[in-house]
Amino acid sequence: MEKLEALHLNNKIDARVRKNSIWKSIFFLSTLFGLVVLAVLIIRVLFQGMSWIDIDFIVGRLSTTAENAGIMGAILGTLWVMVVVIPVTLIIGVGTAIFLELYSKKGRFQSIIETNISNLAGVPSIVYGLLGLTVFVRLADLGNVVLAGGLTLALLVLPILIVSAQEALRAVPGHLSEASYGMGATKWQTIRRIILPAAIPSILTGAILALSRAIGETAPLTVLGIPALLIPFPEGLFDTFTALPMQIYYWTIDSSLVAEYANLAAATIIILLIILFLLNSVAIFIRNKYQHRY
Amino acid sequence: MSTLTENKININVNDTVQTNESQEQIESKSSVIYNTQNLDLWYTKTHALKNINLEIRENEVTAIIGPSGCGKSTYIKTLNRMVELVPGVSTTGAISYKGKNILDKSIKVEDLRTQVGMVFQKPNPFPKSIYENVAYGPKVHGIKKKAILDEIVEKSLRGAAIWDEVKDRLNQNAYGLSGGQQQRICIARCLAIEPDVLLMDEPTSALDPISTLKIEELIKELKKNYTIIIVTHNMQQAARISDRTVFMLNGEVVEFSETNQLFSNPKDQRTEDYITGRFG
Numbered sequence: 313m314e315k316l317e318a319l320h321l322n323n324k325i326d327a328r329v330r331k332n333s334i335w336k337s338i339f340f341l342s343t344l345f346g347l348v349v350l351a352v353l354i355i356r357v358l359f360q361g362m363s364w365i366d367i368d369f370i371v372g373r374l375s376t377t378a379e380n381a382g383i384m385g386a387i388l389g390t391l392w393v394m395v396v397v398i399p400v401t402l403i404i405g406v407g408t409a410i411f412l413e414l415y416s417k418k419g420r421f422q423s424i425i426e427t428n429i430s431n432l433a434g435v436p437s438i439v440y441g442l443l444g445l446t447v448f449v450r451l452a453d454l455g456n457v458v459l460a461g462g463l464t465l466a467l468l469v470l471p472i473l474i475v476s477a478q479e480a481l482r483a484v485p486g487h488l489s490e491a492s493y494g495m496g497a498t499k500w501q502t503i504r505r506i507i508l509p510a511a512i513p514s515i516l517t518g519a520i521l522a523l524s525r526a527i528g529e530t531a532p533l534t535v536l537g538i539p540a541l542l543i544p545f546p547e548g549l550f551d552t553f554t555a556l557p558m559q560i561y562y563w564t565i566d567s568s569l570v571a572e573y574a575n576l577a578a579a580t581i582i583i584l585l586i587i588l589f590l591l592n593s594v595a596i597f598i599r600n601k602y603q604h605r606y
Numbered sequence: 607m608s609t610l611t612e613n614k615i616n617i618n619v620n621d622t623v624q625t626n627e628s629q630e631q632i633e634s635k636s637s638v639i640y641n642t643q644n645l646d647l648w649y650t651k652t653h654a655l656k657n658i659n660l661e662i663r664e665n666e667v668t669a670i671i672g673p674s675g676c677g678k679s680t681y682i683k684t685l686n687r688m689v690e691l692v693p694g695v696s697t698t699g700a701i702s703y704k705g706k707n708i709l710d711k712s713i714k715v716e717d718l719r720t721q722v723g724m725v726f727q728k729p730n731p732f733p734k735s736i737y738e739n740v741a742y743g744p745k746v747h748g749i750k751k752k753a754i755l756d757e758i759v760e761k762s763l764r765g766a767a768i769w770d771e772v773k774d775r776l777n778q779n780a781y782g783l784s785g786g787q788q789q790r791i792c793i794a795r796c797l798a799i800e801p802d803v804l805l806m807d808e809p810t811s812a813l814d815p816i817s818t819l820k821i822e823e824l825i826k827e828l829k830k831n832y833t834i835i836i837v838t839h840n841m842q843q844a845a846r847i848s849d850r851t852v853f854m855l856n857g858e859v860v861e862f863s864e865t866n867q868l869f870s871n872p873k874d875q876r877t878e879d880y881i882t883g884r885f886g
Contacts, residue, residue, distance in 0.1 A: 418693060487730040491792070494688060495743040495799055496720035505746070506732060 354585075361578030369579060373543055378572035383580055385545050389458070389553035390527060390587065392546050396462020397469070397526045404466075405473035405522070406515060412474075413481040414503060426478075433471035440468040441535025449536055456537045459549040464532050469522035476518025480511040509602060516599040520592050527588055530557040556584040639664040639803065639833050640685060645699035647680060649692060654680050656857040658699070662850075664802075667825060667834045669848035669865065671841055673885070677857040678837045682805050685835065686722040687715045703803075720747065723796035727808040729788035731780035731795070736763075736772050739780050739791055743799035758798050766794035767824050786817025793824065804828065806836040810843065822847050841881055845869050853877045 372382015408429075416422050444464025454460040484507050492502040539554055540562035546553035560577045567574035640662035647655035655677050662668050670678040683689040684701065687708065700707045708718055720743075731739050740759045749755060759776070763769040768790040772783070780791050789809060796804060806825070810818040825834060825847050838844050844851050844865065851865045853874075861868060861877045872878040879885055 485730075487726060487728060488732060490688065490691065490726065491730045491732065491795070492742070492746075493691065493715075494686065494719055494724040494726075495746060495795070496716045496718075497743075497746040498716055501746050505742070510733060 357578045357581050360575055361580070361582050364575050364579040365582060370583065373545075374541060376541075378570060378576055381576055383556070383559055383583060385542055386554050386556045386559040386580070387583065387587070388545050389542075389555045390557075390584070392458045392549070392551075392553060393462045393465060393555055394523070394527065394591070396459060396549065397466045398523065400463065400466040401469055401473050401522055401526075402519060405470050406477050408470075408474045409477035409481055409515075410503060413478050414499070414507070429471050429474050433475060436531075437468055437529055438531040438535055440464055441532030443467065444532060445535050445537070454550070456539075456552055457550050458546055458553050461533060461536055461538060461553065461555070462549075464536060465526040465529055468529060468532060469526045472525065473518050473522040476521065477511070477515045480514030480518065481507060483514060484510045512602040513599045516595045516602075520595045523591060523595075524588055527591070528557055528584065530561045533558055534561070556580055556587070560584070636663045636665050638662065639704060640835075641702045643700045643702070645681075645684070645697065645701060647677075647684060647689070647695065647697045649680075650694040654857050655684070655697075658859055660852060660859060660862060662833065662835060664833050665829060665831075666849040667829050667836060667847055668850045668852065669844035670835065670837045670852045670854060671839075671844050671880075672852075672854035672860075673880070674839075676854040678852075678854050679807050680857075681854070682807055682835055682837050683724075684709075685803075685805055686719050686724055687713075688719075688724065690715070720799050721801050722803040722805060723799060723801035724805045725789070725793055725796055725807065725809045728812050729785055729792055731783075731788050731791050733779065733781060735777045736780050736783070736791060737776040740794050740798050743795060747799065762794040762798040763791075765797045765828070766790045767820070767827070768794060784817070786813050786820060789813060789817070789821060790824065793821075793828075797828075801832070803833045803835065806834065808837050808839060811839055818843075841869075853880060855880070 368380075369382050370387070371384050372380065374383070374385055375381045412422065412426065441464065444460060444467065448454050448460035448463050449456055452460075488506050488510060489502050492506045493499075497505070533555060538558050539552070540558045542552065542554045544551075560580045563573040563577035563580065567577065638661045640660070642658050642660040642662075645655055645658040646653070658681060670682065672678050680689060684697065685703075685708075689695055697709055699709070701709055703718070703722070706713065732742060734742070737759055740762050741755045744755055744758050749758070760769065760773075763772060768787060771787060772791075775782075780788060783791065789812075793804075793809075810821050813821065822843065825836065828834060836844075836848065848865045850863065851868045852859055853861045853868065853872075853876075855876055861872060861874045863873070868877065869881055872881060
């Protein structure tokens with residue numbers, strides 16, 4: 313101990329401990345910043361919109377008079393779009409990830425594809441709107457219907473899902489698949505029985521992120537020419553529709569004309585958040601069911 | 607390469623059977639199950655196995671010893687072609703298993719691996735129940751009936767000497783077991799596909815001495831019904847449980863003989879240096 317004291321190690325320890333607590337507070341403040349901003353936003357929206365939410369607002373049809381306006385059309389539109397987006401992104405996204413991660417040979421071609429997919433995740437959403445407009449609305453001549461909107465949004469979030477599903481598959485410990493191959497299982501049996509069940513929790517985390525993005529996107533829908541003022545409810549994939557974010561967008565813009573529209577927009581944001589929350593809790597429920605430690 | 611020719615002479619001296627023709631094999635007390643001839647293996651550019659010639663006999667325990675990186679794990683993984691999971695592996699030469707060259711592309715690896723089970727270094731049960739772990743192999747091979755699966759699971763767990771410890775908690779996750787128990791579950795999982803050969807890649811290196819002892823006792827028991835090839839870092843273990851021992855160094859087989867002889871009277875200076883602890 314004498315030697316240690318002679319070297320003034322104690323002083324250095326004090327400095328190190330101080331540094332440690334400084335860094336800890338920096339990280340804590342970063343977390344706090346996000347939480348505070350989120351809380352302010354939510355509280356503001358709640359105050360502005362909560363009193364406007366009632367049964368008539370939820371199940372009612374659209375109206376130009378603020379008091380009579382309902383958003384059932386937009387809710388149904390958003391749900392119908394999700395009916396397209398969820399299966400398309402999950403099947404194509406997870407399929408692509410499985411191919412890239414487990415079947416294709418690692419090499420130049422593979423890394424070019426992967427780099428491109430990562431870059432696609434960063435392409436502005438309005439560009440996807442243009443793509444959707446060209447391919448689905450005009451070329452495939454679908455018009456601005458649920459299917460066209462859903463496919464466009466699916467394209468938009470596919471890169472996010474592919475990248476996160478790839479990471480999920482990569483994180484499955486190699487010794488598990490080795491054990492399976494070692495018993496004479498084929499690649500597909502190993503994927504279906506061992507790798508996918510182990511990767512599902514993380515894949516769903518990616519799916520939650522992707523869906524949250526898709527459900528809130530406005531820009532690509534504007535480009536597709538999705539109307540905000542639409543009285544009839546969509547009943548299928550080939551009906552024209554409007555979606556909650558479109559509704560929020562137009563009501564916010566028009567609030568300069570009719571002040572109450574701002575409150576309607578806030579109320580719609582609350583409904584959108586609730587739907588998002590419900591969809592995500594389904595994913596979280598499935599995720600917890602599959603959560604294993606290994 | 608004078609040592610290499612010495613090896614071949616050693617092998618020939620120790621073996622009662624000089625050639626691999628089947629008529630002569632019958633005369634031996636146990637016949638050759640694996641016959642490796644002129645096997646070379648490369649990981650992309652690295653020459654990992656160099657001209658391996660080995661005959662492994664049925665119902666014996668063959669231990670492979672040698673320092674880290676000598677190619678012993680690579681060799682054992684070639685015997686069920688698991689080595690192919692590493693990208694960029696290429697081989698030349700032949701390994702005949704029951705008379706068929708398993709390096710031939712026409713051999714289905716799934717079929718080979720059903721006959722040749724493997725136990726790994728780290729216990730690697732699936733994140734499933736004990737029952738599902740053991741039933742995995744039979745299910746993969748298409749057995750669906752619950753009664754048959756129940757029977758296989760019990761038989762395999764008994765075979766791996768762990769039935770009494772887990773019979774009351776078959777539906778619990780295998781991760782709740784100790785490391786040694788997990789390794790015996792992995793052995794049971796292997797037995798469930800009724801292989802002829804068990805490849806063991808340092809099966810006790812992650813275990814404590816008591817668990818190691820249990821696995822070693824189990825190996826002696828399993829020898830009656832299975833051919834066992836075990837890679838080990840532990841020379842005492844090789845001496846305790848094996849009938850024949852292979853000493854490998856830098857991708858070559860330095861010496862292969864009966865275990866007693868290899869440890870008491872090694873022919874090669876390098877073997878002697880290794881087993882007396884001068885290196886490795």
